[in-house]
Amino acid sequence: SQQGEEDPQALSIQEGENATMNCSYKTSINNLQWYRQNSGRGLVHLILIRSNEREKHSGRLRVTLDTSKKSSSLLITASRAADTASYFCATDHDRGSTLGRLYFGRGTQLTVWP
Amino acid sequence: EPEVTQTPSHQVTQMGQEVILRCVPISNHLYFYWYRQILGQKVEFLVSFYNNEISEKSEIFDDQFSVERPDGSNFTLKIRSTKLEDSAMYFCASSRDSYNEQFFGPGTRLTVL
Numbered sequence: 001s002q003q004g005e006e007d008p009q010a011l012s013i014q015e016g017e018n019a020t021m022n023c024s025y026k027t028s029i030n031n032l033q034w035y036r037q038n039s040g041r042g043l044v045h046l047i048l049i050r051s052n053e054r055e056k057h058s059g060r061l062r063v064t065l066d067t068s069k070k071s072s073s074l075l076i077t078a079s080r081a082a083d084t085a086s087y088f089c090a091t092d093h094d095r096g097s098t099l100g101r102l103y104f105g106r107g108t109q110l111t112v113w114p
Numbered sequence: 115e116p117e118v119t120q121t122p123s124h125q126v127t128q129m130g131q132e133v134i135l136r137c138v139p140i141s142n143h144l145y146f147y148w149y150r151q152i153l154g155q156k157v158e159f160l161v162s163f164y165n166n167e168i169s170e171k172s173e174i175f176d177d178q179f180s181v182e183r184p185d186g187s188n189f190t191l192k193i194r195s196t197k198l199e200d201s202a203m204y205f206c207a208s209s210r211d212s213y214n215e216q217f218f219g220p221g222t223r224l225t226v227l
Contacts, residue, residue, distance in 0.1 A: 030213060042220035043157070043205060088157065092212075100145050100212030101170055104157040 004032070004072075004089040004105035012111045019076040021108040023089030024069075030092050032065060033102070034074050037086045046074075046087075079112045086110070116140045118219035120206050126225045127196055135191045135222045137206030146189045147207040147216060148181065150174070157205065163189065164212075196226045 004025040013019055023032070034046040049056045049065045049072065056063045062075040076083055086109050090102040119138045127133050139146050148160040161171040163181055171179075180192045189208075193200055203223050207216040 033215060035218070040203075040223075043207075043218040045215050045217055048215045090157075090216075100147070100162055100209060100216070101159045101172075102147075102149075102157075102216060103159070104149075106156055 004091050004103060006087065006089055006105040006108040008108060009106065010109045010111070012113065013079060014113050015079060015081055017079055017112075019079050019083070019110055019112070021074045021087050021110070023072045023074070023105060025072075025089075025091045025103075026070065027093055028067070032063075032072050033090045034061075034063060034072075035088045035090060035104075037088065037107070038084075039086075043088070076110075079110075081112050081114045084110060084112050118206055118208055118217050120204075120219035120222050122222060123220065124223045124225070126227065129198055129226055130195050133193050133196055133224065135193075135204050135206075135224070137189045137191070137219055138187050139189055139206065139208030140217060141187070143208035143210050143217075145169075145209045145212050145216075146181075146183070147209075148191045149205045149207065149218075150202040151205065151221075152199075152202045160191070162212075193224075196224075198226050200224060201226045 004023045007022045031050045033048045035043040047058050049063050060077045065072045086107040088107045090104045121136045146163040151157045159172050161175045162169045178194045182190050203221045205221045206219045209216045
């Protein structure tokens, strides 16, 4: 299937450290999006990176995309306890169409200890 | 900042009953979606909607499900006869077009007893 898979499944770090999460997928894409979800809550959109982009920044977030390896990484710098959440990557599927369906991975559970 | 809203936040129903989940997408968005997340599992696509018709649906979206945009602002998901396995968090999302960010609502937690 197309679904992205995040790695690691769980990550536990101290405040101030950097957190890196990875995502792999199987087929060609138009774009990849990262979302965050606090326990039992909605999905918050973090960043979208297109297939012709290699790196994108937003505040303390840095996302990279390697289409040759079909992988992406999300780096959160100088993490805070409030960053504790699940992080998901979601890909579309480049079928030459414009349908927009997203495929989600299982997520990485990030815990940041004060 | 505009956001997607969903009501109710929590719905409890008996098996076999009909439920309607409501969403108000972001006002200038043209593409609308429903996803669901069973507890502890992945977020799964149900259906996408554009130009007043379904543009894609997943294998989950069987005849028990339907979507509607009854007016210029609401987007609804109806489950005709709920089953126990329909218990999940249901998320509505919208996007300006299918190549851009999808913004999700806070979800409706559906519990089928």
